[in-house]
Amino acid sequence: MVEATTDSGTNGTTTGGRKRVTVDLDQHSATYREHWPQISDDLLDRCPVAWTEAYGGVWVVSGHQDAVRVLREWTTFSSYQDHHDPTSPRRGTSTPPQPQLSVPLELDPPASTVYRRLLSGPFSPQQARQREPFIREITTACLDRITESGAADLVAALTNPVPAIVTLDILGLPLPLWERYAWAVHRIVHSPPASAQASRAAAAVGDMMADVGQTVVRRRTDPTDDLISLLATATGDDGRLLPLDHVISACGLVIAGGVDTTTALVSHALHWLHRHPAQRERLIAEPARIPVAVEEFLRVAAPVQFMTRTATRDVELGGQRIAAGERVMVSFAAANRDPAVFDCPAQVRLDRTPNRHLAFGSGVHRCVGAHLATVQAVVMLQEVLRRIPDYVIDEDRVERYPSIGVVNGYVNLPATFTPSPATGVSLPG
Ligand code: HEM
Known part of the structure; x- marks a missing residue:
């Protein structure tokens, strides 16, 4: 599936005279979409660290151990996006790079630490558990809108609205806006780069961010008890308010992180359970198994497929020489299928434990919303299997x-x- 070739590279510093393994991989292509499990397995099997020329050239890291190293060794593999200097190689965590800075995702410690500290309270395991009744209420309301009809699009009716409404509630944004914001985020996330659809989606995201910006400014002087107020009124180590553009970006990232990924996870789970009726029956009979099953759905679906870093120095990884300034993209999808870590990784085992998947990343940028996402996924699956089990x-x-x-x-x-x-x-509101 992946053609791996070696060449001596064009940049002597890059390869240090070694053969560089090159693959033809474009993660935004239809081929990748249709064959990602096989492509991931091929990469793992033949070239766990390989170079692709796509999007200006980037290393693809597939092995679990190497992926963990890239994610944890932030001084060598930086997330920083230097949005002041367009010629800087440090282009953040997206491939291709996004023009807007994402905070705290595209800052390195110590600049990112204050945001992590602020976000860790509202997204703690305890807060996620406390939110469960609200998540169940929203899920129930969404299912109430479809149960009598006997037919629905489960994305539009359930997996899209629940995470969007819950995220807006945490931020303190008006809940009726969920549909507009979720539309913008889904579109920007799934549009192939540089497509007409991507431009329309970027405009919608721009409108959303303008709204969010106005709310942040208002909450700075007139705070309430929501997450926007917490971020808008927080001070850094120098005792001054955090930069307005960073606060707005952090709110935007919570919307982006909160809205699309959980939708993808639960949609995958529902599709898989449709195809595997015996396993579905088992979860219906024993709903207490759902939390462990959700971990396996996280592993096999890898809702976030890739995240990118920039090498800050020459470094050797997986037998390849990576040069300072080169981009390095971790494949969560492949790392979650690494046979060195997961027994029979291609098999979906809903009772798999332990399950050291990397779906939420690792290290200083590990997903802050992981606990919330998990509670939402468990509640949505419980309620679907209870109310529309067939x-x-x-x-x-x-x-x-x-x-x-x-x-x-x-x-x-x-x-x-x-x-x-x-x-x-x-639904409230
Ligand atoms: C199934 C659901 C989710 C998955 C698979 C997921 C995945 C990830 C991953 C892989 C990262 C690390 C990125 C990196 O290392 O560069 C991340 C970071 C992040 N996620 Fe999630 N996420 C999910 C749900 C959520 C939710 C529900 C929220 C908030 C409402 C959220 C907010 C964030 C934020 C703010 C970050 C940045 C953390 C930082 O930079 O320190 N995510 N997520």
Whole structure:
């Protein structure tokens, strides 16, 4: 699936006279979308650290151990985006790089630390548990809108609105805005780079960020008890308010992180359970197994497929010489299928423990929303399996994201099921 070739490279410093393994990989292509498990397995098997010329050239790191090293060794593999100097090689965590700085994702410690500290409270395991009744209420309200009809698109009806509404609630943004914001985020995430669709989505994200910016400015002088107020009024080590543009960016990242990834995870789980009725029956009979199953869905779906760093010095990784300034992209999808860590990685085992998947990353930028995402996924799966347990997905009409190089998601999941009465819970706002 992946053609690995070696060459001596064009840059003597880069290769130090060694053969550089080159692959033809474009993570935003239709080929990658259709064959990502096989491509990931091939990379792991033949060239766990390889160079692709896509998007100006980037190393692809597939092995679990090397991926963990890249994610944890932040002084060597920097997340920093130097948005002051367009010629700097430090171009942040996206491939291709995004023009906007993402905070704290594209800062290195110590600059990122204050944001991590602020976010760790509202996204703690305890807070995630405390939010469970609200998450269940929103899930119930979403299911109430479809149960009587016996047919629905499970993305539009459930996996899209629940994470979006919960995220806006934490930030303190008006809940009715969820649909507009979720549309913008989903579109920007799944549009192939430089496509017309990507430009339209960028405009919608720009509008969303303008709204968020105005709210941050208002909360600076008139704070409430929400996350935007916490960030807007926080001070750094120098005792001064955090920079406005960084605070706005951090709010935007919480929306982006909160909205699309959990949608992708639960959509994958619902699709997989449709295809594996015996396993579905098992979870229906024993819902206490759902939290462990969610970890396995995280491993096999890898909702976030790649994250990029920039090498700050010449370094050897997986037998390859990486030069200072070169870009290094971790494949979470491949690392989660590494046979050195996971027994029979291609098999989905809903009771797999331990499960050292990297779906939430590792190290100083490990996902702050991991606990919240997990609670949301568990609640959504519990409620679907309780209220519409016999759902059947119309495979012919399922649409995956055009590009899964950022988030491995679904545009829709058209389904039918035995109708049942609503319970009378409505969406707030
Ligand atoms: C299934 C759901 C999710 C997955 C798979 C996921 C995945 C990830 C990954 C892999 C990273 C690390 C990026 C890196 O190392 O460069 C990350 C960071 C982040 N995630 Fe998530 N995420 C999920 C849900 C959420 C949720 C629900 C939120 C918030 C509401 C969130 C907010 C963030 C933020 C703010 C960061 C940046 C942390 C930092 O830079 O220090 N994520 N996420």
